Amino acid sequence: xxxxxxxxxxxxxxxxxxxxxxxxxxxxxxxxxxxxxxxxxxxxxxxxxxxxxxxxxxxxxxxxxxxxxxxxxxxxxxxxxxxxxxxxxxxxxxxxxxxxxxxxxxxxxxxxxxxxxxxxxxxxxxxxxxxxxxxxxxxxxxxxxxxxxxxxxxxxxxxxxxxxxxxxxxxxxxxxxxxxxxxxxxxxxxxxxxxxxxxxxxxxxxxxxxxxxxxxxxxxxxxxxxxxxxxxxxxxxxxxxxxxxxxxxxxxxxxxxxxxxxxxxxxxxxxxxxxxxxxxxxxxxxxxxxxxxxxxxxxxxxxxxxxx
Amino acid sequence: xxxxxxxxxxxxxxxxxxxxxxxxxxxxxxxxxxxxxxxxxxxxxxxxxxxxxxxxxxxxxxxxxxxxxxxxxxxxxxxxxxxxxxxxxxxxxxxxxxxxxxxxxxxxxxxxxxxxxxxxxxxxxxxxxxxxxxxxxxxxxxxxxxxxxxxxxxxxxxxxxxxxxxxxxxxxxxxxxxxxxxxxxxxxxxxxxxxxxxxxxxxxxxxxxxxxxxxxxxxxxxxxxxxxxxxxxxxxxxxxxxxxxxxxxxxxxxxxxxxxxxxxxxxxxxxxxxxxxxxxxxxxxxxxxxxxx
Numbered sequence: 001x002x003x004x005x006x007x008x009x010x011x012x013x014x015x016x017x018x019x020x021x022x023x024x025x026x027x028x029x030x031x032x033x034x035x036x037x038x039x040x041x042x043x044x045x046x047x048x049x050x051x052x053x054x055x056x057x058x059x060x061x062x063x064x065x066x067x068x069x070x071x072x073x074x075x076x077x078x079x080x081x082x083x084x085x086x087x088x089x090x091x092x093x094x095x096x097x098x099x100x101x102x103x104x105x106x107x108x109x110x111x112x113x114x115x116x117x118x119x120x121x122x123x124x125x126x127x128x129x130x131x132x133x134x135x136x137x138x139x140x141x142x143x144x145x146x147x148x149x150x151x152x153x154x155x156x157x158x159x160x161x162x163x164x165x166x167x168x169x170x171x172x173x174x175x176x177x178x179x180x181x182x183x184x185x186x187x188x189x190x191x192x193x194x195x196x197x198x199x200x201x202x203x204x205x206x207x208x209x210x211x212x213x214x215x216x217x218x219x220x221x222x223x224x225x226x227x228x229x230x231x232x233x234x235x236x237x238x239x240x241x242x243x244x245x246x247x248x249x250x251x252x253x254x255x256x257x258x259x260x261x262x263x264x265x266x267x268x269x270x271x272x273x274x275x276x277x278x279x280x281x282x283x284x285x286x287x288x289x290x291x292x293x294x295x296x297x298x299x300x301x302x303x304x305x306x307x308x
Numbered sequence: 309x310x311x312x313x314x315x316x317x318x319x320x321x322x323x324x325x326x327x328x329x330x331x332x333x334x335x336x337x338x339x340x341x342x343x344x345x346x347x348x349x350x351x352x353x354x355x356x357x358x359x360x361x362x363x364x365x366x367x368x369x370x371x372x373x374x375x376x377x378x379x380x381x382x383x384x385x386x387x388x389x390x391x392x393x394x395x396x397x398x399x400x401x402x403x404x405x406x407x408x409x410x411x412x413x414x415x416x417x418x419x420x421x422x423x424x425x426x427x428x429x430x431x432x433x434x435x436x437x438x439x440x441x442x443x444x445x446x447x448x449x450x451x452x453x454x455x456x457x458x459x460x461x462x463x464x465x466x467x468x469x470x471x472x473x474x475x476x477x478x479x480x481x482x483x484x485x486x487x488x489x490x491x492x493x494x495x496x497x498x499x500x501x502x503x504x505x506x507x508x509x510x511x512x513x514x515x516x517x518x519x520x521x522x523x524x525x526x527x528x529x530x531x532x533x534x535x536x537x538x539x540x541x542x543x544x545x546x547x548x549x550x551x552x553x554x555x556x557x558x559x560x561x562x563x564x565x566x567x568x569x570x571x572x573x574x575x576x577x578x579x580x581x582x583x584x585x586x587x588x589x590x591x592x593x594x595x596x597x598x599x600x601x
Contacts, residue, residue: 037419055449149352248438
């Protein structure tokens, strides 16, 4: 999801000025160029149609199928039963939990990342470059391993618990609770928030803030009336980049969560892996999550398309 | 701003005496917060590395430093098989995705044709779709396709390293394409036109002009694809079969059964691998800046 990728501009890669002579030739050249472009992209698109679009279609088809008593998927009896089950109380509980965990994760990330990105963006260029590298290294490090590190830290005989005990706080259990999951999610996705915020703040024209200050705005007013509105595209982009993977999280709740912290991602996985499998129901859940994701992504591109 | 690429540090500096500079007290609070964030980002990694050298059978209790678990790791056939599988999958899927992704990036950025917007959407979707959804899609797809092939021909295919590779290519094409496209967008198309004017044929113009110019983007995209392939656990877990476990899938499975010091050593191995890849990416992106992208 990159906004350094410009929106497809409408300008063709050839001259569109009204042809004076040889119009036929130019039209032929145009046609040849666009055929060539299509052919260059064709193998990749064919691959994506075969191994992405088709699987997507199959999930939708499966969501209307039924499950036999033995757990197999029956592809002859089509119905909406799996979708009807989306309003079961268990599903609603899990969906609600995923929603608030993802929302809180997003807010916490924003609260931590905004001042951090602001600090970064006001450093001299050379220091900025070094600090950015320091943000990128954990960002690209293996996600599973980083989540596992928290399992160790928060565990019963782990350093974190030890530390709390040493200062006299006993019986704090973070591992296997929704709070533990949230710590893991914030840790995992914080850079997704930092980078868009930094990009928005770094590009900010500081003379605007100076102008506000010259006109007797307090530091707080200048921030609230100038900096914040100008950084809003970064806030929106970062929030959606954190919200989408948190909402569909599977690995983090599996590793850091317990019985009371199942999220939608793990609930979907359970419909496919293990004995209680129900593929049509799992498919319906996947379609539902996809719809939520599409709404969030549309908001992202709206915000990004206008402002970034 | 991009998640795929490192943001630049080329924006304007705030002058020392500028009114836009936060007040000293505010600045101190911001600096404090920044150090806390860095501690938050690095402390878990450091603790993990330190504890991987712990001799004790119990993960959290420190006895003495030793290389015991690294020895066990290299002697463990399942871990070594998984490592080999991971590397094989990453290399093959990256090679294929780099070629296809570069072509897609070129086609997207350098040409205009009908139906392009639909393709554009098709390229973006795999980037933003949650892992679990992609995993479910591909699992159902392979099961269904293999059933149909069996019915039609009597040949029974099964899930394994091949299906993991196919799955990784399908998300990596998009990432490579977006990175290459970003690189192309910053280039002057006139250079290719000049080559054409100087009687280079299309292949020569591509080989001698376009390719060297986009090479840092292609390399960056390939390194990203390698990282993502080695990082993936959810999709690999769903589309792998018996005997085709990758290293992250092995670790994930082991974690479900409980934490062992062996997993610490394996984790550090994975961490070192991914950090080496980041450093290479950063070196490549630095090269990109100096070559005027």
